[in-house]
Amino acid sequence: WSPYKLLTVFTFIFQTASKDGEVRLVGGQSSHEGRVEIYYGGQWGTVCDDNWDISDAKVVCRSLGYSDAVTVLLKAAYGAGSGPIMMDEVACTGNEASLMFCRSNGWRRNDCHHSEDAGVICKPNEDESGSEVEGTTHVLDRSMDFAESLKNLYETRQFCDFNISVKTNGKESETSIICTHRIILLLNVDANFMVKDGAENFTLTVDEECTPYVDDFIRYLYIKKISVTLKSSKCIHKLASMYGILELQEFCSQLFTQLLPEDLSFQNQLSLYSYALSTQDTMLADSCLQYLAWNCKAFAESEAWYQLTWDQLGNFLFRSDIVVPDEFFLLEALESWILKKGPNSPDLDKALIQMIRFPMMHPEQLFQLQFNFTLYKSHQDLFQMKTLEALEFHTVGFQNLNQYVDLSNIDYMPRIYTSPTWSYLLSGSSIYNQYNPYYRYDYQNFYSQLRSYSSSFHTPKHTSFLFQSDMIQWSFAYYESAQSCRNSGRYCYYDNYPVLLLSFESRPSSNYSIQYQNKALMICKDSYVSDIRDFKNNLVVLPSNDTSSYTFPCSSNFSYQYVVRPLYYSEFQNTQ
Template sequence: MAPLRLVWMWLLVAGTQEPAGVKDGDMRLADGGSANEGRVEIYYSGQWGTVCENMWDLTDASVVCRALGFRNATEALGGAAFGPGHGPIMLDEVRCTGTEPSLANCSSLGWMRSNCRHDEDASVICTNETRGVYTLDLSGELPAALEQIFESQKGCDLFIRVKVREEDELAICAHKLILSTNPEAHGLWKEPGSRVTMEVDAECVPTVKDFIRYLYSRRIDVSLSSVKCLHKLASAYQAEQLQSYCGHLFAILIPQDPSFRTPLELYAYALATRDPVLEEICVQFLAWNFGALTQAEAWLSVPPGLLQDLLSRTELVVPSELVLLRAVDEWSRERSTSHKEVEGLVEKVRFPMMPPRDLFSLQFNLSLYWSHEALLQKKILQALEFHTVPFELLAQYWGLNLTEDAYQPRLYTSPTWSESVMSSSYNPYRSFQTPQHPSFLFQASSVSWSLVYLPTLQSCWNYGFSCSSDDPPLLALSKSSYSSPTIGYENRALLHCEGSFVADVIDFKGWKALIPSALGTNSSRSTSLFPCPAGLFSRFQVVIRPFYLTNSTGMD
């Protein structure tokens, strides 16, 4: 049995090895009629994939051609000109300057972050002339060599003292010439001289050497235990690429705290370190989980500036606008907020999205009503006009622009506007009804919808949908009854993780919404912004969002 076990182990190891000589960022042309043309494919993380045609141009194509030994590109083609590829779509919205050695070095959405399909694969036709230059590239060995120089702690001409509260904790020596070649290191070594002092928190001392080593090799392994300290060091010493990278990793940490303390603390930290990436990640999570936030103890500790930002967002997940207003009422009452701050928040509430019954009840069950009576009466009147006057007249006589935020529904999760299906459900089909529109003018009419979760190509066929092999898993949503031609719909699907938080929000393109990977394990799909530890979404919730099709400001 031992030899057999060794054979299996050898096969397992051999099966996971990268092809000899192939590394991330290498490119090739596939399915062309000659060596100088074909579909662009790029290698990453052990496999080949394609590039989406979005923003694909001759500059991008020339980067591919020159990397493959040709002088330039003559054509940059989209629409899978040489046939659709297979596997993941590696890059989307590629924007090159023309000097990069690979598309991997160009600006893009990032590896495997794309909603494209293979019928949108990019292709090139290169000139037949080759450059006559052949390159031996051993630069991949350089990071390890630079790390060895750092680890040797010999031949140094820069001495770094690491201090915690004025106490020396660590001494490191470095090399000016190597650090001077890396823009990420310029914030560490600002002044001429041979000595640098780093002031750090005690908890971050163990990560300082990792940070300096990164400035040598430009690569680093980041764990969940080290990410915050590395982010602090990168922020303090202007290592912007490392700062941004760590900022994105916080998306893994934030959902792990159901009390919402972690995202609120990280939001304050992002403001203090002026990190817009981390700030947006925190605000996005809180917006998608706003309904749960208002029920948490941490709700009353939400700072006014953050609450203003949240209430400004259309993609705010909450049962209804009335629930939102009551939460703001509680927040302002418990915090003893100033009159001006409360008015600023009330201005962000979308009163037209409340039905007349709820608007009438505000004077009886809203504590801030009488202290802000004039403003609330103005908002209620605005909402009642929306509910009772046809939008053509509102546009004609008031010049009302119904595309303004106040007239756009948020992501309302009450049964009035949403329906859910479980990913593990035996019956993934749901039929439901919603009002045609939030306006009371449409109270007597409803719209029928059909929702189905399609995890496989076979399930598409079973339910009569025409899907390509790249589509599943997906959600299918269809409208099965008449609705007014003046009304359109921008529907969304909320992807719930283990029933505890919303991990992502996706839109419908036509009748379908492609579901991203919950944990990045499906290499052919983009990954949800906030990954699910279980590796799958537990529930899909569709939210119906009607809007008037006509921009009233342009009407006669």
């Protein structure tokens, strides 16, 4: 059998089980329209319409075999679905091969109801546009057999006609040859760079640590399937990055998130961040920075903190999702970094100090700066200017301040402050210990314990000292299921559980100049922040029995921290 005959033999199709990332349209009057549903983890689920647009629809339609998308539909136009809401805040470029490769909040990470299920209308193919109905289409899919045959073809090297030379960096004299099939590489858009312009062979140069994984990488070019371990992920990612194989690169980038929590010293996270910058992998770089920002207190107290370069620290301090007790803590960490690094350019130190959000410090903390900070002496003019700006924020009312100050500047936006002034920590043990056991017996003869917790805490109305004595009482709750919610006496209309709730217990006096962007922190094993979610309509929906849906996976034992973030609001303010 020649490879050309082999390509012909396996072109018939036999229906197989659904695969992760597969999409379908449900509820439409024809096959090219309907509610978008995507398969993941053994279940079909819907897609939330937050940020849903025509670029997302194009990816859905093309993955289903249609040439283009006609329009998008929102608000469950094809009826509300059931089961999990798989994706939210989808942001495709329009060129992805599958919806699963688009940016989103992650699997099952959403704050939506099924009333927000997304839909699409695809451009019908010519054989669908006629009025004659030809009956139901039946599909035969033996594509899995074809992939297995390609795998065997690669491994046996039968009929191979194109050599790939594998060289090791620093050991150019040590070369191995892998014989492959030109036609296979030519037909694969990810691999045809090897055979372009009629090349007779191709040289693959890799680091020594990556040579064991070259075979897996080339086999992927044949069958589009690869098993990646945490040990091999960096090398597979490096090869995919070198040769522009975006789907494999993104897959490895997502896998890195499982690596990040494993190193409590933060050395691994910092190493991966430097690697991401060198390979220009923005997704991986952002994941590393995100983990470091979410776990800033422990990071700033580790030796790895002092290994940050000036540029890296500048990128870090620009973020608003840094989780710290307060802004004063961040300034202390910055001073420690500058002093340990030794003499730097005064301009560089000044640029870093300016990234501290002085208006977010309490006036008493501002007063302490002149006495407790070594940097104050060498940058006295800068500290005095930033202190004056902060005191203006604390003493001038919104209407006057908004006329002269750009409140959209990030200096006036709080980060995620976890001090008791702005947050409440609900430990996992509190949820369990407070609960008075109530059992129900379900039809499968299993008992399930229904846990809940509710209480309240106080915060100032705003970070400005003008509101120091104007306190707000917040009511918060955790409900594991609809039944535990009903047991509390609440009206429970939520589609999914468990949920976190945060709302005013005593509504503050009307002040339309203040808005709240409150956050929920998921803390794994009292060790690291696994995820952060926005309260939307006072609600955060938590993944149920699927900890992989968290940004940084955690097997169990969660605590939850409710964080209040007040901001001044104006119509020109960019509240990212």
